[in-house]
Amino acid sequence: MVVVVETDDDVRVAIARLATVGYVAKGSLGVEGREAVAWPEGEKRHHLYVSPTTSGELQAQIAFRDRLRSDPALASDYVALKRELAAHHRDDRPAYTDAKTEFIEWALASGEQP
Numbered sequence: 001m002v003v004v005v006e007t008d009d010d011v012r013v014a015i016a017r018l019a020t021v022g023y024v025a026k027g028s029l030g031v032e033g034r035e036a037v038a039w040p041e042g043e044k045r046h047h048l049y050v051s052p053t054t055s056g057e058l059q060a061q062i063a064f065r066d067r068l069r070s071d072p073a074l075a076s077d078y079v080a081l082k083r084e085l086a087a088h089h090r091d092d093r094p095a096y097t098d099a100k101t102e103f104i105e106w107a108l109a110s111g112e113q114p
Helices: 008-019 056-070 072-088 093-109
Strands: 002-005 024-027 035-038 048-052
Touching: 002 008, 002 056, 008 024, 008 035, 008 048, 048 056, 056 072, 056 093, 072 093
Parallel strands: 002 048
Antiparallel strands: 024 035, 035 048
């Protein structure tokens, strides 16, 4: 999930507000244009980011979302890939993320199956 805010200053404000309910700032984790926050202790595991509207990363995420919405077969392939990767990389989030990156980059660049 992504909290979308207007400016970089708003990113800091959003992170401070999220901290009041238990979220912990994690920084960019190597991805420019977004800040990660860890879920509060005791809550169900989820991934949350804060991005300004000007973020290139946010624009890529929106483009990928739109690509999946416009192509049900592609969306189905992505679901299958994520399930396979989740089973294979159950305890290794970075490996899971790295493994799906090729599919995402291909979908954004070409529109044909890798």
